[in-house]
Amino acid sequence: MKTANEIMDIMAVYDVLKRSQLDAMFPDGEKEIGYLIKKKRLFSSNDGEYLCPTEIFEPNKPLIVAISVLLNVFSKVKYHAKGTMPAQIFFATDSNDYEIIYVEQGKEAIISSIYNTGGVIKQTDDTTNRWLVIENIGQIEKLKSSIPNVTRFAHVKDNGSIEYLSNVRKGE
Numbered sequence: 001m002k003t004a005n006e007i008m009d010i011m012a013v014y015d016v017l018k019r020s021q022l023d024a025m026f027p028d029g030e031k032e033i034g035y036l037i038k039k040k041r042l043f044s045s046n047d048g049e050y051l052c053p054t055e056i057f058e059p060n061k062p063l064i065v066a067i068s069v070l071l072n073v074f075s076k077v078k079y080h081a082k083g084t085m086p087a088q089i090f091f092a093t094d095s096n097d098y099e100i101i102y103v104e105q106g107k108e109a110i111i112s113s114i115y116n117t118g119g120v121i122k123q124t125d126d127t128t129n130r131w132l133v134i135e136n137i138g139q140i141e142k143l144k145s146s147i148p149n150v151t152r153f154a155h156v157k158d159n160g161s162i163e164y165l166s167n168v169r170k171g172e
Contacts, residue, residue: 004032008041008053013082016052016059017067019044024071062102063088065133068162069100069154086111088133100154102133103143112146133162140165 007026011017022033033051036042043055050057066088070080073093080091087099103111131152132143140153153165 003029004036004041007032007036011042011051011053014063014067016050016057016064018049018064019051021064021067021071022051025074060088062104062133065156065162066100066102069131069133072162072164086114087130096129097127098129098131100131100133101147103135103139105135105139108139108142108146112143115147 003026007022007029010022010025019033023030026032033042037044037051042051042053043057044051045057050059063082070077070089070091076093077091078093080089082088083090083099083101086103087101089100091098091100101111126148128149129151130147130149131154132139132147132150133154133156134140134143135156137155143153144150155163155165157163
């Protein structure tokens, strides 16, 4: 039951995941997921879309979307964890560290100010790559020059699909 324990470790980190996300993380874990549901260590939402280690489902949209972004590079990920504000997720590959930050429409100034006020995040040796998840393409202009090391934008379309915009840097 090594996989069952790994699944519960992931659920302890992220709390609520879409079933499809957990299936993507554990492609051979269907039996273990069923076992965990049967033993009431995991609970399924009424529609079956979400899984949670408690019976109280409170999906966190920014985190759920950030996990979808993470899953697009999951085979290269060596480590991942829930991020600290403003990041939803921190992850590492063999060569780089990344943050996935969900920026709600209208919250660009708040997120930008975290990096520009001399606060705890503003560091001269900061090499963390940042992927910003945006709701509207118009957010790019407001964000690309105010947050350091933005290497990718992920645009969440109205239908829920994600469009990736790479190499969007200052002045481009």
